[in-house]
Amino acid sequence: MEFGMTDEIVALRRQMRELIAAHVTPSELEKAHETGTNICLPLYRAMGEAGLIRRAVPGVGKGDPLELFTITNELEKAAAPFDAISMVIQLSAVISRVGSQQLQDEVLPRLMTGESLVCFGMTEADAGSDLAAVQTRAERDGDDWIINGSKVWTTMAHVAEWAFMFTRSGERGDGRAGYTTFFIPMDTPGIRIEPIWTMSTERSNTTFFDDVRVPARYVLGEVDQGWKTLSVMLSFERGMGNTAGGIPLLRRFADWAKQSGAIDDPLVRDEMARVAIDNEVSRLLTQRTVWRAAQGELAGVEGSIAKVFATEAYQRAARTFQAAAGPAGTLGFGEPDAAAGGWIDHDARHSIPQTFQGGTSEINRNNIAERHLGLPRTR
Ligand SMILES: Cc1cc2nc3c(=O)[nH]c(=O)nc-3n(C[C@H](O)[C@H](O)[C@H](O)COP(=O)(O)OP(=O)(O)OC[C@H]3O[C@@H](n4cnc5c(N)ncnc54)[C@H](O)[C@@H]3O)c2cc1C
The missing domain is CATH 1.10.540.10 (Acyl-CoA dehydrogenase/oxidase, N-terminal domain)
Known part of the structure; x- marks a missing residue:
């Protein structure tokens, strides 16, 4: 071989x-x-x-x-x-x-x-993990659709040319049949964007859709079958990327530890070895997810496994290195004496939303439990 x-x-x-x-x-x-x-x-x-x-x-x-x-x-x-x-x-x-x-x-x-560029319009104020609760509505009007509602955490909306939109097109009680997904141009009249500034250094947005009229050609997938499109989307979203944050973090921390002398501490070296092992496991889990996706298969379970492991490992690593760096680990970019030029502080904050954006660890664990381990549904 x-x-x-x-x-x-x-x-x-x-x-x-x-x-x-x-x-x-x-x-x-x-x-x-x-x-x-x-x-x-x-x-x-x-x-x-x-x-x-x-x-x-x-x-x-x-x-x-x-x-x-x-x-x-x-x-x-x-x-x-x-x-x-x-x-x-x-x-x-x-x-x-x-x-x-x-x-x-x-x-x-x-x-x-x-x-x-593109953005994802799925989450709403009262519909995050439970996307079935979305309220944003799409109504058919002749050859067009009219979209009304609002989304939160629409990251990149302010620079995106297109938005993936998950909407309710049927009545409540239609089960998973009453949703339609769209891929719409962001310069369509009626779209308004407001920033959300996060502790993780990232700008996201709230987006408002008031009588946004789009031609039917922007329906993505089948009308009222948006749930199927969403499943495809989520299977590509999880575990194929955003799983290697620990690699540049370890490299930067190692450089700083050598300069500062922290490398002489056996406990610090022990933690660095643990992070290196976690990085390798993350890489292998990601490769498995990518392999499935590249074969044209849906890599839902593999993606959940890779995402949970890699994002939690990255967060653990960032917290460990921040603690090891002491006060210098809390200083940000541009501040004198910041550990690794501010990257330790950056990663300690940036790693926080990684475990819930794109599906929380709990939701992914449910997915693994039910679809991989065959455990009974609890909801
Ligand atoms: C920085 C950032 C960027 C984001 N970017 C985007 C984006 O571009 N587009 C987009 O559409 N969304 C985006 N999101 C939204 C993200 O996907 C949601 O935050 C996430 O799905 C969780 O939804 P929620 O915040 O409403 O939390 P909730 O669903 O309200 O969950 C709250 C808590 O309850 C737990 N929980 C909920 N249901 C269950 C359950 N059934 N079993 C066990 N535990 C459960 C969750 O795990 C979590 O701990 C972003 C979020 C952040 C923070």
Whole structure:
């Protein structure tokens, strides 16, 4: 059995590293931190130009699991602004799987160039884990649909050209049949965006939809069968990325520990070894999820397993390193004496929402218990 990477993957990895080195400049990172908007448009455009976004999207690219993994993993390992492009990759996969040919033709070419960003409009004030409770309504009006309601935590809405929208289109009591998903242009009249500033350094948004009229071609999947589209979306959302936060954290902490002398403490070295092991487990679980997705399969359970393990391990690592760094670990970017230039403080805060955005650890554990272990439903 051959465990090494093929020449093609080695070349892809090199290409990603070169693009990241060229485009993720200190000023791009500073901009991302200042605005709380984790994007790097020059990098995404360069990736688009080189055909790398297309290669990463399951169902659009070659379907080689290692291509998707290599592209997303290189971004994460380098701590390059990753969130926006990973959302593009996920939604492109959904559109290519369930979108009409007309929608695919209109939207996919723009997403593949890295010019166009997307946002996810699922969560509402009273509908987070329980998405069945969404109140945002879509009503048919001739050839159009009219959307009314509001969403919270619509991250990237302020820079997105398109929104994935999960709406109620039927009556209560229709069970899972009364929902419809849309992929709508964000410049449609009637959409308003307000920022939410979070402790995790990230800007998110509340979005309001007042009589937003969209043509029927923006329905994603089948009318009233939005739950099926949502399942596809969630299976691509979990565990394929955002699972390698511990890698740049360990690298930066190790550099700081060497400089500060903390590395001489055997307990600190012990913790670093534990984080390295967790990082390796996260990598293997992510590779398994990516493998399933790249085969065109839904990797729901594998994704939940990877997400729970990797995000909780990242959070543990960040807290441990913050404690080990002492007061310097609580100082942020730009503050003198900040441990690892402020990255320890950043990761201690950034790692908090990772365990609940994209589905909380509890919800993912329910998923694993019911679908993987065959345990009875408790609700
Ligand atoms: C920074 C950030 C960015 C986000 N970005 C987006 C985005 O771009 N688009 C989007 O649509 N959403 C986004 N979200 C929303 C995120 O997906 C939700 O926060 C998450 O799904 C949880 O929903 P909730 O906050 O309403 O919590 P709730 O659902 O109210 O949960 C509260 C607590 O109860 C627990 N709980 C709830 N139900 C159960 C159950 N059945 N069994 C066991 N425990 C349960 C939860 O695990 C949690 O601990 C973002 C959130 C954050 C914080």
